[in-house]
Amino acid sequence: MFTGIVQAIGFIDAVEARAEDMQVHVATNELDLDDAATGESIAVNGVCLTAVALREDGFSADVSHETLARTTLKHLRKGSRVNLERALAVGDKIGGHLVSGHVDGVAVVRARRDAVRSVELRVAVPHALAKYIAEKGSVCLDGVSLTVNRVDGAEFDVNLVPHTRHATTLNDLMPGSEVNLEVDLLARYLERLLLGAEAAGTDDVAAEFLARAGLKNI
Numbered sequence: 075m076f077t078g079i080v081q082a083i084g085f086i087d088a089v090e091a092r093a094e095d096m097q098v099h100v101a102t103n104e105l106d107l108d109d110a111a112t113g114e115s116i117a118v119n120g121v122c123l124t125a126v127a128l129r130e131d132g133f134s135a136d137v138s139h140e141t142l143a144r145t146t147l148k149h150l151r152k153g154s155r156v157n158l159e160r161a162l163a164v165g166d167k168i169g170g171h172l173v174s175g176h177v178d179g180v181a182v183v184r185a186r187r188d189a190v191r192s193v194e195l196r197v198a199v200p201h202a203l204a205k206y207i208a209e210k211g212s213v214c215l216d217g218v219s220l221t222v223n224r225v226d227g228a229e230f231d232v233n234l235v236p237h238t239r240h241a242t243t244l245n246d247l248m249p250g251s252e253v254n255l256e257v258d259l260l261a262r263y264l265e266r267l268l269l270g271a272e273a274a275g276t277d278d279v280a281a282e283f284l285a286r287a288g289l290k291n292i
Contacts, residue, residue, distance in 0.1 A: 075161060075162045075172060075173070075174060075175075076117045076122070076159050076161060076162060076172075076173040076174070076175055076217070077159070077162060077166075077167075077168050077169055077170040077171065077172070077173060077219060078120075078159070078170035078171060078173045078212075078214045078217060078218055078219025078220075079159065079169045079170045079219060080157040080158065080159055080217060080218055080241055080242045081104075081105055081158055081159050081160060082102060082103050082104040082105035082158045083103060083155055083156070083157060083158070083241070083242065083243060084100050084101055084102045084103050084105060084118075084132070084155070084156050084158045085100075085101050085103070085153060085154060085155050085156065086098055086099070086100060086101075086150050086151065086152055086153060086154040086156065087099040087100065087101045087132060087152065088152055089150055089151060089152060092136075094139040094142075095136060095137060095138050095139055095142070096136075096137050096142065097126075097134055097135065097136050097137065098118070098123075098134065098135055098137060098147075098150060099132060099133075099134045100116075100118060100132050100133055100134070100135065100156065100158070101131055101132040102131060102132045102133065102158060103131075105158050105160065107128060107130075107132075107133065110125065110128055110133070110160070111128075112125060112126065112127065112128055113125065113126075114160070114161060115160075115161040115175065116133065116135070116158060116159070116160055116161070117157070117158065117159040117160075117161075117173070117175045117217050118135070118147070118156050118157070118158060118217070119145075119146065119147065119156050119157050119216045119217050119243075119254055120145075120157065120173070120175065120177060120214055120215070120216050120217030120218070120254040120256055121137075121141060121145050121147055121175060121177055121217075121254060122161075122174065122175025122176060123135035123136075123137065124136070141177075144177060144179070144180070145177045145180065145254050146180055146216075146252050146253065146254050147254075149252070155243045155246070156243065157216055157217040157218060157242050157243050158217075159217055169219075170212070170214075170218075170219025171212040171214075171219050171258065172259060172260070173214045173217075173219065173256055173259075174256065174259055175217075175256070176256065177254045177255065177256055178203055178206075178255055178256050178257050179199065179200045179202075179203050179255050180200075180252050180253070180254065180255065181197045181198060181199045181200075181215065181252070181253050181254075181255040182197070182198045182250065182251070182252055182253075183195055183196070183197055183198075183247050183248065183249055183250065183251040183252075183253065184196045184197065184198050184229060184249060185249055186247065186248060186249055189233060191235070191236055192233045192234055192235050192236070192239075193233070193234045193239060193245065194223075194231055194232070194233050194234075195231065195232050195233075195234065195244075195247060196229055196230070196231050197215065197229065197230055197231075197232065197253070197255075198228055198229045199228050199229070199230070199255055200228070201228050203255065203257055204227065204228040205265075206257035206258065206261040206262065206265075207222055207225055207230050207257065208222060208225065208258075208261070209222055209223070209224060209225050209230075210222060210223075211258055211261070212258045213230070213232070213255070213256070213257060213258065214254075214255070214256040214257075215232070215244065215253045215254070215255060216242070216243060216244060216253045216254050217242075217254070218238065218242050218244055220232040220233075220234075220238075221233075
């Protein structure tokens with residue numbers, strides 16, 4: 075579990091193709107790995123990866139065919155900059171929102187404009203995920219926890235304040251850029267709970283209640 079608060083910007087040291095998968099070697103820069111252990115989870119651009127080998131200045135991780143198909147990690151090359159966050163430990167502060175590191179899909183930046191000292195991005199999401207985006211709710215883009223300013227169909231706006239622009243890779247985004255998207259996991263669980271028995275394909279009192287309440291097609 076993560077929070078979407080990026081701890082360091084690293085870069086890709088090497089990419090090795092392995093059949094339909096690949097292994098990445100990540101240089102971590104300021105990310106402290108002194109107490110890290112092989113097998114722990116580290117978010118790379120919002121994707122939870124398992125560190126299979128550690129070294130003084132970085133780690134290596136395998137990236138499965140499934141992850142390559144569903145995220146932007148397939149575009150990583152030697153020298154690519156990446157947002158890094160180690161998994162939460164008991165007692166850590168949750169400064170952003172709860173993030174699983176399980177990317178829901180790839181979103182696309184539609185527009186970018188200056189907004190005083192900030193930058194405003196308009197982002198388009200796959201239509202199947204649009205229902206999980208709520209105004210003033212939370213969203214995670216490339217591992218960064220952000221607040222949704224406005225929602226317009228399958229598009230939404232977020233602001234990048236100066237700190238976010240400096241401490242993450244999001245300032246590199248331009249129209250056409252692809253980003254890893256993770257919606258608020260609470261929205262997903264809430265949908266499942268509201269659907270109740272209908273989610274399991276049965277027709278009972280709970281499903282009838284949801285339909286009458288107008289929640290059947292959430």
